[in-house]
Amino acid sequence: MKGHVAGALRWRDLPAALLHWLRRGHASGEDFRAAFARSLGIGVDELKLFGSGRAALHAFTATLELPAGSEVLLPGYTCVVVPNVFMHLGLTVRYVDIPADSFNPSAEDWSAAIGARTRMVVVPHNFGVVTAGLDLLRAKHPDVVFVEDAAHAWGGVESDDAAEHSGSGDEVSTGMVGAGGPGHGRGRVAGTLGHAAFFSFEYSKPLTTGTGGALVVHDAALRERFAAFEAKRPALHAPSTSTVVKQLLTLSWHRLTMSLPRPALNALVAILRTPSRMLGVVAKTPDSEIAGDSQPDYRAGLHPLSAAIGLTQARRFAEIHALRRAQSADYDALLGDLPGWERPASTAGAVLLRYPVLLPDTATRDAAIEALAQAGIVGGTWFDDVVHPKGSRRFGYAEGDCPHGERAARTVLNLPLGRHARLSAAQRAAVRAIAERFGGAR
Incomplete structure (x- = not known):
């Protein structure tokens, strides 16, 4: 199957990581930290692993000690774990809709939404499409902290053209196109555009350690504040051995699913589904957390073995990013002249996590996904709700607040990118035929 998980992980990375951990022990965390910082072009002092x-x-957010009544702005197209952070901190959130032709609110959208109580804005780079214009926003709203949600955006860059516009006050386009794309300039790396940024290393992200994440504090004054605040708190604790084993088993399973043809995968899933659930060996976000009824362990650190797995991928960042760019360009060429499959406008420097398209309606999207599955291609549905996944508490969100986000959730389809998403000639032909069959003019 050609799918979305463990997209940078090779089988040989696992024994290599184990050997590195056995040799370096806890220093594996610092090795990964340095390698990941290098991939972003920043100093190690700006980055902390979680x-x-x-x-x-x-x-x-805790280090900012925001006063009561403070408001945080979130995109009207996000993952539940983001608003849940602010729910657990007792902060108010308000959602800003995405445009009809994009997966991220624009700089202009954010600026218009900022009010007297707004103290933080979480700016996403959904699917790896970088939101431009943060320099302009920071200059115009100096009392607001801008945090990048870079969970999808390892290696993504703000184009040179966008960077110039953000400094001049001109409008910045981050929308979608029917065919082709804008200029091919390269600029600053996502995660270094705002005051701070966070990354995720979950199974489906561009780099995976099973679970894990990183914080970049790019602003020097806030970095000093963060260090002083953290020094007063208990240190992050490593996950238990059982938790790490569960994460590694789940990571290995996800990697295996990218190696099997569809019939073999379906047979294996049928055999293992019940015993794996009974034994509790699958590591995933608990349903109670998605529902907002429980909190995750926010003081959990990254195990050195998990860090060693990340290190094997971080060292290959140029190769990994180049592959995703090439695959995105291939989809551009494959789908560029077709109506009905709206695609993101991205520069040559963009590094997409998944290749997203918007289809005319939900029924068409679901039919296309089934047709892709017959061709051995996993068609994803990130995000399937304004506050993904469907069925979450949707903290602070009311139906109708973000109609464009709701429409995207109903009609989005993701095509896979990464090491395990290299399409054969037959699969490329199938994608083209499915797009012609299920696209149609809106």
Whole structure:
């Protein structure tokens, strides 16, 4: 199957990571930290590792000690773990809708939404499409902290053109196109554009350690504040051995699913589903956390063995990013002249996590996904709700607040990218035929 998980992980990375951990022990964490910082072009002092991306966001927000009544703006197209952080910290959130032709609110959308009580804005780079214009926002709203949600955006860059516009006050386009894309400039790396940023290393992210995350504090004054605040708190604790084993088993399972043809995968799933659930060997976000009824362990750190797994991928960042760019360009060429499959506008420097398209309606999207599955291609549905996944508490959100986000959740389809998403000639032909069959003019 050609799918979305463990997209940078090779089988040989696992024994290599084990050997590195046995040799370096706890220093494996510092090795990974240095390698990941290098991939972003920042100093190691700007970056701290956590047990998850949500833990990184929680820790940073806590250090700001926002006063009662403060408001946080979130995109009307996000993952439940983001608003849950602010729910657990007792802060108010308000959602800003995405445009009809994009997966991220624009700089202009954010600026218009900022009010007297707004103290933080979480700016996403959904699917790896970088939101431009943060320099302009920071200059125009100096009392607001801008945090990048870079969970999808390892290696993504703000184009040179966008960077120039953000400094001049001109409008910045981050929308979608029917065919082709804008200029091919390269600029600053996602995660270094705002005051701070958080990354996720979950199974489906561009780099995976099973679970894990990182915080970048790019602003020097806030970095000093963060260090002083953290020094007064208990140190992050490593996850238990049983938790790490569960994460590694789940990571290995996800990697295996990317190696099997569909019939073999379906047979193996049928055999293992019941015993794996009974034994509790699958590591995933608990349903109670998605529902908002429980909190994750926000003080969990990243196990050194997990860090060693991340290190094997971080060292290959240029190769990994180049592959995703090439695959995105291939989808551009494959789908560029077709109506009905709206695609993100991205520069040559973009590094997409998944290749997202918007289809005319939900029924068409679901039919296309089934057709892709017959061709051995997993068609994803990130995000399937304004506050993904469907069925979450949707903290602070009311139906109708973000109609464009709701429409995207109903009609989005993701095509896979990464090491395990290299399409054969037959699969490329199938994607083209499915797009012609299920696209149609809106």
